[in-house]
Amino acid sequence: MKIALLLFLLAPVLVFAHGGGLDEQGGHFNRKTNRYECHKEPCFSIHKQSKEAYQQATPGTFSRIYNRKDWPHWIDADGDCQNTRQELLIATSKVPVQFKDYRRCTVRQGKWYGVYTGRTFYRASDLDIDHIVPLAHAHRHGADQWTKAQRRKFANDYENLLVVDDSTNQAKSDQAPHEWLPPQKNYWCEYGKRWERVKDKYGLRYSDQERIALNSLAETCLY
Template identity: 40%
Template sequence: MRPLGLLLALTLLLTGCEVPPPSTDGTAAPAAPAGASGELDSLAVAAEGSMAGYSREKFPHWISQGDGCDTRDTVLKRDGKDVKTTQDCKITSGSWYSVYDKKSFTDPGDLDIDHTVPLAAAWRSGAKQWTDEKRSEFANDLTRPQLIAVSASSNRAKGDQTPAQWKPTNTAYHCEYAQRWIAVKAFWKLSVTEKEKSVLQEMLGTCRKQSS
């Protein structure tokens, strides 16, 4: 199993979600969505909050993770293959596959580190009430399936949108994307809107269709 797949598997085990089989071709393998559906049902449903007072600076991110690496470096090393770095953690080579749009890269500069639940989306669903310290923990969360290396173009197309407004163009990834989104929101106790919940339920439905 790829390192990212292992991280997701451990996360879903801890949150009670069903764990998908390992992916070998860079696309998400289908999984029974029962655990994720239960997690989704446990989330508070509320209208989307205001953006008043929001700034990315209130989510200090790409903090040091030791050995000269910050969070971005750590995710690139984790999600890539044959990644090589200098002693101060500057990435010199490697290869990456962006599951959002099925594109491959060898230049780390072509990649962004996506927050599965965007910072602004978190702000609108409960993070506005947190301290900066807690928001930093959220923005640098390497334990939950919150951070993933994807193409810069897909990350920027997504922006701060929820699944109600944006989904990966790689439809085979919708099952796993929904599970990741739900796992993050469940752990951090963030709310969902009615529309967001409905779309996530539809995306979990693709798990059943893919596995039938």
């Protein structure tokens, strides 16, 4: 856990492109490397503070370890045998879905547009349900103090869920916008907007690096 957090803190920051020059933080997005680069203050200081925060952390800082089993997800809230995943697949398919059997509990086929990649999918088995704000990220930014009921609500909140292809979801993992963005660049603005909406809804903390990325995105997208 401690090693993973170190990699998280030291990871290069991604921020969204501007039409030339440096942003107000003293950095810019390099399209050739797909990385955010610092050139002046306060960008350097923000990164330094993140490293120092890790170095000064006590063992107690890492005592609440994330466990996905603590987050009840894909529940059948209305008792119709279709859990959160199946309900979302049904709601977002562009055509009437086909089920695996007569019980109509599990979706087998449909037609889904993947906003992260721009690709269309027909088999439910090729799809994951992505938490826009990942469960592990939420845990690190305040949700470690939540009750089980609060975690269940967050894990099944449709406002925080998207149907995406499984490989892209795995590539994203639990990364924040300064670490990962959808391959489909024309979805970046909507992604940033939904990320902030969910974090604000649940009162989750923002890291400095995360806030830099989202502020730069807001300036670019004008939403």
